[in-house]
Amino acid sequence: MSDFATNQDLDAARLRRAFGVFPTGVVAVAAEVDGELIGLAASSFTGVSLDPPLVSISIANTSKTWPDLRRAAHLGVTVLAEHQAIVCRQLAGPVANRFDDIAIKASDDGAVTLDDGVAHFDCTIYREVEAGDHFIVLLELHGVEHPESGNPLVFHRSGFPKLAELV
Numbered sequence: 001m002s003d004f005a006t007n008q009d010l011d012a013a014r015l016r017r018a019f020g021v022f023p024t025g026v027v028a029v030a031a032e033v034d035g036e037l038i039g040l041a042a043s044s045f046t047g048v049s050l051d052p053p054l055v056s057i058s059i060a061n062t063s064k065t066w067p068d069l070r071r072a073a074h075l076g077v078t079v080l081a082e083h084q085a086i087v088c089r090q091l092a093g094p095v096a097n098r099f100d101d102i103a104i105k106a107s108d109d110g111a112v113t114l115d116d117g118v119a120h121f122d123c124t125i126y127r128e129v130e131a132g133d134h135f136i137v138l139l140e141l142h143g144v145e146h147p148e149s150g151n152p153l154v155f156h157r158s159g160f161p162k163l164a165e166l167v
């Protein structure tokens with residue numbers, strides 16, 4: 001039995017609020033392409049497969065950054081730490097300032113990771129799947145590093161609540 005009202009208008013604002021009920025972390029997806037640092041913040045990160053090692057992110061097909069980012073030989077993914085809410089907003093803001101005052105490392109293959117963060121992944125694009133107004137991008141992992149402690153940034157209902165306690 002369902003309590004859903006019929007003929008619901010699933011408009012974007014309503015869906016965004018509903019999706020926002022589900023708490024996530026946030027990653028920075030970044031690379032050096034033609035000598036420029038490019039990247040964006042994404043809360044759509046999910047671990048997908050162990051063999052082969054795959055993760056996914058969903059990227060809006062309106063993204064101005066993705067067409068350049070996808071040209072990188074390797075992409076860096078950094079799981080943001082709890083003190084990086086401002087960094088997260090910056091990585092979603094004006095392109096020219098996204099990496100201002102952020103300490104990064106770039107690999108020889110162009111993968112860019114943030115020095116802070118609770119996990120770092122070195123990736124290549126495995127597959128891109130059209131999914132409505134987004135692409136689901138499957139990324140194959142080539143390297144993983146994560147310290148044994150440190151809390152992640154949490155994104156929930158458009159805000160960044162603190163986790164009370166994690167180990």
Ligand SMILES: Cc1cc2nc3c(=O)[nH]c(=O)nc-3n(C[C@H](O)[C@H](O)[C@H](O)COP(=O)(O)O)c2cc1C
Nearest residue numbers: 040041042043044058059060063064065091092155
């Ligand atoms: C917390 C947070 C999570 C986000 N998650 C995503 C995401 O999963 N996918 C996406 O395409 N954009 C996401 N964005 C928006 C991008 O970071 C960026 O603002 C957007 O891609 C527009 O910039 P662009 O045109 O340079 O790509 C998120 C922004 C914030 C603040």
